[in-house]
Structures are given as structure tokens and as C-alpha cells.
Amino acid sequence: MSATSLEAAPDQSTPPPAHSRGRWVWAKVPVSPARSWTYRVIAIVLVLVGAGIYLGASVHVPDLFGAIFAQTFTTAPNIEELVVLATPFFLTALAVLIPLRVGLWNIGGEGQFFAGAWLATGLAFWLPHLAGPVMIIGMLLAGAIGGAIWVTIPMLAKVFLNVNEIISTLMLNLVIVLWVAYWLTGSWHYQASTGGTLESRLLPAQSHLPLVHLEGGLDSGLLIAVGITAVVGVTLRYSAFGYRSLVVGAGRPVAKFTGVRTRRILVTSFLLAGALAGVAGVLQLAGNSYQLTPGLSNNTGYLGIAVAILAGNSILGLGVMSCLLAAIMLIGQTVQIYGVSSEAVFIVIGLLLLFNAIGEALSQYQLIRRPRDAPLEPADINVEAPFDLLDVETQLEISPELADDAAFNRGADL
Amino acid sequence: MNTFELYFAAALLAATPLLLAATGEMLGETLGLLNVGIEGLMLMGAVVGVIVTLKTDSPELGLLLGALAGAAFLLVTYAVPVVLLGCEQVLPGFAVWFIGLGLSQQLGNAFENTTVNSQSTIVGLPGIDRIPVVKEMIGHFPWPVYFAFVLPFVVAWMLSHTQHGRDLRAIGENPIAAAAGAGIAVRAWRVFYVGVNGLLGGLAGAVLAVISVGAWGPDVTAGRGFIALAVVLFSGWRPLRLIVGAYIFGGLLILVELGGALVWPVSSDFLGMVPYLGAVLILILWSLRGRRYGGSAAPSSLGLRVAQRR
Numbered sequence: 001m002s003a004t005s006l007e008a009a010p011d012q013s014t015p016p017p018a019h020s021r022g023r024w025v026w027a028k029v030p031v032s033p034a035r036s037w038t039y040r041v042i043a044i045v046l047v048l049v050g051a052g053i054y055l056g057a058s059v060h061v062p063d064l065f066g067a068i069f070a071q072t073f074t075t076a077p078n079i080e081e082l083v084v085l086a087t088p089f090f091l092t093a094l095a096v097l098i099p100l101r102v103g104l105w106n107i108g109g110e111g112q113f114f115a116g117a118w119l120a121t122g123l124a125f126w127l128p129h130l131a132g133p134v135m136i137i138g139m140l141l142a143g144a145i146g147g148a149i150w151v152t153i154p155m156l157a158k159v160f161l162n163v164n165e166i167i168s169t170l171m172l173n174l175v176i177v178l179w180v181a182y183w184l185t186g187s188w189h190y191q192a193s194t195g196g197t198l199e200s201r202l203l204p205a206q207s208h209l210p211l212v213h214l215e216g217g218l219d220s221g222l223l224i225a226v227g228i229t230a231v232v233g234v235t236l237r238y239s240a241f242g243y244r245s246l247v248v249g250a251g252r253p254v255a256k257f258t259g260v261r262t263r264r265i266l267v268t269s270f271l272l273a274g275a276l277a278g279v280a281g282v283l284q285l286a287g288n289s290y291q292l293t294p295g296l297s298n299n300t301g302y303l304g305i306a307v308a309i310l311a312g313n314s315i316l317g318l319g320v321m322s323c324l325l326a327a328i329m330l331i332g333q334t335v336q337i338y339g340v341s342s343e344a345v346f347i348v349i350g351l352l353l354l355f356n357a358i359g360e361a362l363s364q365y366q367l368i369r370r371p372r373d374a375p376l377e378p379a380d381i382n383v384e385a386p387f388d389l390l391d392v393e394t395q396l397e398i399s400p401e402l403a404d405d406a407a408f409n410r411g412a413d414l
Numbered sequence: 415m416n417t418f419e420l421y422f423a424a425a426l427l428a429a430t431p432l433l434l435a436a437t438g439e440m441l442g443e444t445l446g447l448l449n450v451g452i453e454g455l456m457l458m459g460a461v462v463g464v465i466v467t468l469k470t471d472s473p474e475l476g477l478l479l480g481a482l483a484g485a486a487f488l489l490v491t492y493a494v495p496v497v498l499l500g501c502e503q504v505l506p507g508f509a510v511w512f513i514g515l516g517l518s519q520q521l522g523n524a525f526e527n528t529t530v531n532s533q534s535t536i537v538g539l540p541g542i543d544r545i546p547v548v549k550e551m552i553g554h555f556p557w558p559v560y561f562a563f564v565l566p567f568v569v570a571w572m573l574s575h576t577q578h579g580r581d582l583r584a585i586g587e588n589p590i591a592a593a594a595g596a597g598i599a600v601r602a603w604r605v606f607y608v609g610v611n612g613l614l615g616g617l618a619g620a621v622l623a624v625i626s627v628g629a630w631g632p633d634v635t636a637g638r639g640f641i642a643l644a645v646v647l648f649s650g651w652r653p654l655r656l657i658v659g660a661y662i663f664g665g666l667l668i669l670v671e672l673g674g675a676l677v678w679p680v681s682s683d684f685l686g687m688v689p690y691l692g693a694v695l696i697l698i699l700w701s702l703r704g705r706r707y708g709g710s711a712a713p714s715s716l717g718l719r720v721a722q723r724r
């Protein structure tokens with residue numbers, strides 16, 4: 001022990017007075033999934049309770065929550081409506097979750113949704129005489145292709161030129177809205193629409209998805225969505241692709257080191273995401289509205305971001321969160337008659353994201369007591385790169401240099 | 415006033431919110447703080463600006479309170495989680511976007527499409543009336559147009575010629591060294607500049623709604639927050655280039671009106687796409703150029719999670 005630390009050591013014989021025993025500091029604790037999930041569930045419950053209290057305080061209706069519950073969850077048609085609302089969330093959330101596993105943000109779910117719906121509508125109008133099953137399968141394929149095409153430019157720009165994918169995917173959302181509006185005012189315009197409403201002609205009858213249960217309008221789209229989600233979930237969990245995407249997400253040097261072809265994984269993830277969002281558009285189109293409208297997505301492309309984040313890379317969580325968000329949207333529709341604006345749902349969902357992030361951060365830290373005169377440790381100020389913001393270009397540039405680096409190659413010998 | 419002068423003036427006005435928001439964002443990014451939720455921030459500034467202007471008949475007060483509302487909003491939703499609690503940065507950014515979107519519409523429901531009068535904000539540059547063409551183009555504008563134009567010069571001077579500016583860049587490059595080595599109050603300055611970012615973003619929204627559009631509408635920003643983010647990337651974190659970027663996109667944003675006025679044989683839907691497609695295209699071209707001339711000028715700690723626990 002050096003002389004300086006001896007001097008700094010407190011006198012062992014007399015206990016220090018209580019007020020100088022130390023100070024409370026945030027200290028990092030090992031990350032455990034259970035701890036993280038606990039904090040995040042607490043965060044979600046806090047937001048929902050807060051929203052409920054606000055609603056109760058601002059809307060003066062006797063037995064408000066009883067009425068909401070009765071109008072939302074009790075009858076079979078209502079529950080079917082909930083399930084119908086949840087259907088597109090499964091796929092638009094997967095469209096965010098898959099790129100997130102490799103560390104990239106796909107904010108363009110909304111655009112890919114419309115691109116898929118647009119191409120499928122085009123197929124139904126241009127080839128109106130296809131037989132039912134052929135038509136439906138064709139539309140689903142068209143949706144997947146449309147969504148994948150719509151993500152191609154941001155994907156190529158990100159993978160090969162490192163263009164920020166948050167901005168590029170979002171910008172294309174705004175583009176497709178105008179593109180759809182162009183077709184709806186032009187050749188697909190529904191002549192019988194009232195008051196200048198933008199909507200397309202009705203799709204031919206054989207393109208409608210068969211209904212499973214007539215009463216609440218429950219269509220087979222849910223089965224398709226759940227089926228696709230299950231297949232994708234199993235693929236991500238057990239296939240080589242799923243494993244490699246996690247490796248890429250862990251950092252590009254890691255991927256290089258393990259010989260994973262980073263670009264191939266990034267391209268596949270983005271195309272898959274776009275295709276799934278496009279299929280979500282087709283399910284909504286052929287299962288629900290039977291015509292292309294600007295409001296077809298009901299913001300599910302954007303809200304899918306929230307579902308994917310709250311689900312935290314878990315397919316089961318994704319199912320639960322899809323239903324939770326659908327319930328929030330349904331309650332939002334119910335309380336609109338009490339003067340709450342339809343967009344208030346976004347406040348709740350924004351708060352969910354915020355509290356989820358805070359909960360995730362808090363779960364990594366704990367208040368501990370540290371002696372007042374303890375020296376500043378390097379770990380007291382801590383900089384870390386989260387997996388999702390690692391820069392593709394930097395990583396790709398570092399890797400070839402690292403490959404020649406002796407220290408890097410020593411690692412390979414181990 | 416001929417058509418060219420008229421649309422030059424309209425482009426300046428359309429570019430002003432972009433320039434204000436982008437300057438604020440660039441200041442934040444200089445300290446390593448990436449806020450992707452400028453859209454929500456601008457919406458909050460816009461709705462508060464319009465409501466205050468309608469209630470008090472004073473657009474100045476509307477702009478001021480819109481800016482302050484933006485600062486308060488961003489401090490609560492972004493500074494607390496990111497700077498004080500050490501959260502990851504993109505998620506609180508999305509939260510800013512979503513909460514701003516929902517809250518602004520909830521607040522602005524009753525004021526939708528009520529026009530506001532902002533004539534009193536228009537000032538004339540002294541002595542400009544003696545110069546014939548220029549006076550029409552840049553002579554008489556609401557003061558935020560001039561303020562937004564001057565601001566990047568002030569920021570550029572501050573960042574490169576003052577000790578405080580060097581401190582800020584040090585924080586952005588290496589927060590650990592800045593705090594432990596240079597003794598800079600990293601956390602305090604980060605909170606402060608999140609506030610500045612909120613102030614300018616809120617002002618940008620208020621300028622857009624109160625002066626450019628003259629009314630509150632649910633989607634009054636129409637993606638301008640994200641275009642401002644693209645302007646910052648375009649600038650390569652050099653304040654003076656923000657002016658170039660903002661005016662380019664300002665020019666693209668008024669193409670719809672220009673096409674309508676000149677009866678161009680192009681659908682207004684396609685003209686409306688131009689700024690968004692232009693943003694993607696410019697980022698791609700800029701990236702190609704960056705590949706040729708060397709690496710990124712981004713602050714090294716941009717977007718990284720910094721938890722300072724003492």
C-alpha cells in the first residue's frame with residue numbers, strides 16, 4: 001500500500017460521525033433481464049394509471065371507467081374490434097423490431113405499409129378478373145414487394161453510404177402519402193364519394209379476405225398476421241439468420257471478427273421489414289376497408305415503433321404490446337365522445353416510450369453510499385455506445401484496418 | 415413586385431423555421447446530444463404561439479411564450495432522461511415527437527383554423543428602401559427572419575473564437591476528458607443547451623404557425639422537424655452551412671405554391687414530394703462527397719450514452 005493511500009485512509013479506531021459517513025451516488029449494477037423487465041412494467045403501469053387519473057379528473061361522467069370498460073371489453077363484437085385493431089400492429093412492429101436487432105431504425109413502417117397497400121390495390125384494379133385465391137395471394141405478394149421496394153433506397157443509402165436511416169425512412173413516409181393522394185384524386189378516384197373525401201373505388205369482391213366471424217367483422221387477416229409473426233419469431237430465435245443479426249447488432253467489429261457478412265444481414269433485415277409492413281397494408285386493405293384511403297393505416301406504421309420498443313426484442317412481448325396499444329387506441333376512440341382529441345393517444349404512447357427508457361436506465365443503476373473523500377474513479381463518468389447507434393461506416397472502415405492489426409489478430413489465435 | 419421577388423421572399427420566410435430549429439439542434443449536437451424529436455418540439459411551440467397570440471393579440475408575446483414552452487417541454491422530456499438519468503438518446507427523441515404531436519393537438523383543438531395577425535412583427539432594414547430591387551427581396555420581413563439569419567454567424571463565432579465555444583466542442587468530442595480533465599461542468603452545460611435547443615425549436619414552430627401559416631392546424635409542421643435534422647447533417651456541423659441548407663429547403667418547400675401560381679403542368683402532389691425526396695437525395699450526395707474527401711465531422715460523442723453519476 002502506498003504512502004498516499006495510507007494517509008487518505010480513514011481512522012479505523014473511531015467511527016466517523018453519521019453525517020459524514022458518505023454520500024449517495026448512482027452506481028452501476030449488473031444488468032439482469034428480470035430487473036430490467038420489472039422496471040419497465042412499473043413504468044408502463046405508472047403511465048396507464050396516470051392517464052386514467054387524468055381522464056377521471058378531466059371528464060366528469062359518473063362511472064366513466066365502467067362505461068369505458070363496458071363499451072370496450074365486454075361484448076364479443078368489441079373484443080373482435082380490439083383484435084382487428086391489433087392485427088396490423090403485429091407486422092408493423094416486426095418491421096421495426098427486425099432492423100432494430102441489427103442496430104438500425106426503420107421509421108418508415110408507415111410508408112412501407114402504404115407502398116404495399118398501393119401496389120396491391122393496383123394489382124386488383126389492373127387484373128380484376130383473377131380468381132379469388134390467386135387474387136389474394138397475388139395481393140399479399142404485391143404488398144410484400146411494394147413494401148420492400150419502398151425501403152430499398154434508404155436501405156442502400158444506409159448500408160453503402162451510411163446515410164442516416166431515421167431521416168431517409170421518415171421522409172419517404174411523407175412522399176408516399178402524396179403519391180397515394182395523387183392516385184386517389186386521379187384514376188382511382190371513387191366517383192360516389194361525398195364531400196371530396198379521398199378514397200379509391202371499392203376493390204373487386206374476390207379480393208376481400210374471407211371473414212372468420214361475421215358479427216364483429218373479424219377477418220382472416222388476424223390469422224395471417226399471427227401466423228407470419230410466429231414464423232418470423234421462430235426464424236429469429238432459431239435460424240442462422242436470427243443469430244447473425246444479433247451478432248451484427250452487437251457491433252460491427254464483432255461481426256467482422258466472427259466472419260458474418262454484415263451487409264448481407266443488414267440488407268435482408270431491411271427488405272424483410274419493408275415486406276412485412278407492406279403485408280400489413282394489404283391485410284388492412286383486403287380485410288377491413290376494401291378501398292385505399294389516406295387513413296388506411298390509422299397511424300399503425302408509427303405506433304408500430306412504440307410496440308417494438310416496448311416489446312424489447314421479444315415476440316411474445318410484441319403480441320402483448322400489440323394488444324395493449326390496440327386497447328389504448330380503442331379506449332381513445334371511446335372517450336372521443338367526451339371531448340378528448342383522437343390524437344391524445346399519442347401522448348399516452350409518447351409517455352410510455354419515455355418512461356420505458358427511464359425505467360430501462362434506472363434498472364442499470366442503484367443508489368449506493370460512497371465515502372465522501374473517495375477519489376474520482378474513471379467509472380464514475382461512464383460513456384458507452386448503445387448497440388443501436390453504432391455507426392455502420394465507422395465500423396466498416398475500422399474493420400479492414402483491424403484485420404491487419406497485430407493486436408486484433410492475436411485475438412483470433414485465442 | 416415580380417414573381418421572382420415574391421417567391422424569393424416566400425422562400426426566405428419558409429426557410430426561417432428550418433434555420434432556427436436546425437441552429438438549436440446543431441448546438442445540442444455539438445455537445446453530443448442528438449434530439450430526433452424536433453417535429454414534436456416545433457408543434458408545441460406552434461400551438462402555444464398561436465394560442466397566446468390569439469388570447470393577447472400580441473404576436474411578439476406569442477413567439478416568446480412559444481419559445482419558452484419549447485424549452486420547458488424539451489427540458490422535461492429530453493434533458494431529464496438523457497442528461498440527468500443517462501438514458502439512450504433516440505427513444506426520448508421519439509417520445510418528444512409523439513408527446514408533442516398528441517399534446518399540441520389536444521391543446522389546439524379549439525383554435526384550429528382561426529387566423530392570427532402578425533403584421534406588427536414586420537420590421538424594415540434601415541436604409542434599405544433606397545436600393546431598388548433588394549428592398550423588395552430582403553427589405554421588409556418579420557424580425558425572426560433577420561434573427562434566424564444572424565444567429566448562425568453568432569454561433570459560428572462563439573464556437574470557434576471563445577473559450578466557452580471550445581469548452582462546448584470539448585464536451586461533444588469527449589465528455590469524460592472535458593469533465594475529469596478540463597474541469598468543465600459537463601452536465602450543467604448539457605442541460606443548458608438542451609434548453610437552448612428547446613427555445614429555438616419552440617421559436618421555430620411559433621414562427622411557422624404565427625407568421626408563415628398564420629393559423630394552427632393539426633399537421634402544421636408537415637415533417638419540417640425532420641428536414642431540420644437533415645439540414646444539420648447537410649451542414650456538417652458548421653453553422654454557416656446551416657444557412658445554405660435551410661434556404662435550399664425553404665426554396666423547395668414553396669414549390670407547391672410556385673407551381674400553383676405559375677400554372678405548371680405538374681400535379682401539386684409531385685411538387686409537394688420534392689422537399690422530402692430532396693432531403694434524401696442531398697444526404698446521399700453529401701455522403702458520396704464525404705466519402706471522397708474524408709471522414710465525418712460529427713462530434714465524437716454524438717448519440718452516445720453518457721452517464722455521469724456524481
